[in-house]
Amino acid sequence: MPEATGESGAGLEPVASTAGETIFAIVGNPNCGKSTIFNALTGLKQKVANYPGVTVEKKEGYTYSQHGKRFRLLDLPGAYSLNARSPDEAVVRDVLLGRRSDTPLPDAVVFVADASNLERNLYLATQVFELGLPSLLVLNMMDVAEEKHWRLDLEKLSQRLGVPVVPMQATAGKGLIELKAAMSRKLEALPQRPPPIPPDIAKALEQTRAELAAAGIVKPSVSLLEPLYLVSDHDPDHYGIRSADLAALDASRKSLEKQFRGWEDSLASARYAAIEEILRETLRRPEKDEATPTDKLDGVLLHPIWGGVCFLAVMLLVFYMIFSVAEGPMDWIDKMSGLFGGWVESKMADGDLRDLLVNGVITGVSGVVKFLPQILILFFFIGFMEDTGYMARVAFIMDRFMGRVGLNGRSFVPFFSSYACAVPGIMATRTIASAKDRLITILIAPLASCSARLPVYALMIAAMFPANGVSSVHKALIMMSMYALGTIGAFLFAWLFNRTLVKGQGSLMVLEMPGYKWPSFKHLCLFMLERAKLFLSRAGTVILGLSILLWAAKTYPKGESTFLLHATVERLEANAKTADGEGSAEYEQALLRKLKEIKASQLANSIAGRAGHLIEPVIKPLGFDWKIGIGLISSFAAREFFVGTMGIIYAVDEDGDNVEPLREKLAADKWPDGRPIFTPLVCLSLMVFYVFAMQCLSTVAVVKRETNGWKWPLFQIGYMTATAYVASLIVYQGGRLLGF
């Protein structure tokens, strides 16, 4: 496994802030409503990027004070502690210590805490306030605390922590004006208070600071906190720490551990004791906590049986909505692209460039773009489930199954992320401490049906039922069974790899259950907008390029048939001009048949056609012909391009008036002996193939990077392709034996 050390962007000198603007860092635990507040403050004035070399999002935005002063906001990743255990926490530590060369040291901190879970939230809050940056504390989710009948003395809490306190209910927009007012006031730098460190450990840390300063790792003038948080870094990737510094830090850690066994645990206990004391004075809660709506809902949603039933019902609803709601907008996109293609055709004379634009670019790109509504609906539900807190319950439910295959719920989060896209899912495995669990999760992650498979499934389901007589529930059930098949396959392989392939220790998981809350509509819209932008920019770059290349592959080399083609078209045009009787109509039909034959022979002799014919003997037992073969080859770069490929390939069958939808063209296509190619069984076989096949260059590249070599990505391509082939073979041949 990799020993990667993310040092990009890390350094001792922060970049300077732009004059005239105040930089606020928004800090807090995961699930405390930090992003909701960030979105409420910035709206669309935000940009999202990544911290270099790591899957941690770097979000920045702007807002203005009540007097028009510009505030720059950094939405830092969720963290539990400055003693980093993940790249996210390492980023928070380094930004707040001013150690990143790509991010300025913030002028002030807005710490967002979940008011209904103060003990845990104040752990990081006290660590942050001790750094001395001007700060204010936002107590979000006050409504949940009130539901629990908690009474907080905000003034006293403010006094004890030494920072202004702003109560909020971010999802309802309550407290936002007060927050802006608090940010607009001049925030004082906090006195650098000594953290609760016993004097003997503090003395040893002074020695550590001197050693690290001598090694050039920290400046001699820094507070004790910087060496403390660097020495207690437990991030497996040591993100933000130069690899040259690791040995010195490790030596210091070992030396401290030798002198004070369990010193980190005792520091944590001392901090919790101090927090408990603060809360004793500032928080009143009932002797016995009443069952909150969250507890009541969890009684059903986490129930061993009903929890699973509810999860399946939710998934069925998601897929039903994908089919029923998206149908209208998809038809509009189809019609619009058809009209656009027709308009281009009417404006340009016949020729290669027109063919490239109409049958390559427009057909290829619109074939993929038309699935945007379905993808947006999928992401709407993903965002909804995440924002309501249901996603954490799904992880809990799945933990039982993951446990049976030797993994835990921590692997479920990256795996579940892969339903959106395997690339960030695989990068998210960096949060898994156990090397064994991490590798297995990387190996099985691409088996989760990512959003790129959605267009392929949708096209095949449409081709299965071209007559439109089948209800959306049936289609949703077929789609859901494909997702279930991928999930079951992933679990089976995890079990197999756990027993055979990978040696090592697994790890335990602690899962946080946030309270249920209504999602912020604005946050959901922004989330969907972000996904739409990514999808469309991909369609405008990768898919556009692939469409052009595939058009070239199906058009070149041009043989003698090109001259025949042009001659036939000219004769057709001439006939159209002189046509005045029935005899010329017959002649036109004959010419059209000839035209179709020439186009078919041109496609068969093209680069793509030859490649398809080359692999046809291998894929014929799966029920696939050479045209599907072209789709399989071209979609290795990106799965969703299978749909674009089919559009481009089947565009050759078009004559002047034939503008039927792709699904009907597929349903009408036949083998030379007259049998239909896209029977329901072939469609099913093809979907099963895509469930298991790797078919994604980006995933191969990211697995290579994450595992530091070609061994595992090649193994992954091998086992997934073999499984796809065998599963597809079983479906097709088994189906035929059963008489389908």
Added chain:
Amino acid sequence: MSMNTDWQSLAAPIVVLITVAAFALRSFRKKKRGGGCASCSGGSAKAAFERK
């Protein structure tokens, strides 16, 4: 063949060659940058469900 077809026969391969060059440049720049989230067009690499 008409003049129109002639210039189109020349323009189409040029577009294809430009596309090939763009893909090559893109992969070269990605390599130089040390990767990135190719599947997400270099944008968010955050797992959709990972954290808020």
